[in-house]
Amino acid sequence: MLIITKTRLAALLFAFVSVITFSPTLLANNQPPQTTISRDDILNTHDLITGVKHAVSTGDLDAINQWQHKAAEVAKAAGLTQADIDYIQSAYVKNYLVFNAKRSLFNDAVEQAYYTLGDITQIKQRYPEASDLFSQADQLILERDNLIHNIAKELANGKPVTNKIIQQAESQFISRFSHKRLQKSH
Template identity: 45%
Template sequence: MKKAGIILTSLVCLVGGYLIYLSYISSHHEEEAVVPFTVMDILHATDLENGIKEAVKQDNDQAISDWLEKAEDVAEQVGLPDSDLDYLRSSQAKNYVIFNAKRQLFNEEFEQAYYALEGIDGIKQRYPEAKDLFDRAETLLKKRDQIIEQIALTLSNGQTPDEEDLSAARALWQQRYQTLEAQ
């Protein structure tokens, strides 16, 4: 009876120890397999996006390549797979970051033109990569102009606004947005 108890206890300890070992190995292996970053996380990091955007603005191909090398270094440090490293070395990655930078530049220049009461034809020509944004941008410009016309109509006391009313309406509209930016 004592012998059976000792054997049973030993067996329970061995099985329990083995299960604990498997649990430890499994959780440790999962921790190693989980990479905290993806290649897209790296390509969309703020400093990389800003650097690429500045390089695109200056038409500096070497700076774009330098930024992609930095991205590759980060990818190596975080242990991304070779396929991700190969992607970062590819022309596809370069085209991807340039495409995104041009879209961001379109948005920035559109915003400046919007507040400056300017058109965007030149911006559209510089950044055809953002063509899916053009219709929305044009809609915003039309709404902006309608608001200015309404302000001019109010300033003219319901009469047909003249150029002086339109000019005052533009100034009021711009002043309103400068106030919002200051806040």
């Protein structure tokens, strides 16, 4: 038995729209397929979210518009109302997609800074859309720094913690968590 979730259905419709763009005769009687997909299902499709996020990260405004247009095409193919299609094509939705992409990019950058012992000050300046997440990110970095300090204290073995020991602790931290960074990138 094949079970298709609404999210998977939206992803399939994205692929379907790509096919019918090149071969419109695939639709019998030019009637869109009947589905129970909503505009929210379309707007929360992994392909759309990932595509907009990549476009935002590269500053490609045309690609953002293309992803939004593709979402509207999916809505048409799914037989959504013209009001839903207009909503998907609206400036509000475009701003919503860009806003969420920037918040996701903020999370990615903070995670990278965490594992590479980076500072997040510039990251916070780059992504003011995530201002409600700043205190959590600061707490995460503080916990990381405390963990490194505890590793350094263990390495010092009761002696004063020196810069050399802190560097060793940082190296241990990086090596201990580098596999997590690698897993995330695949």
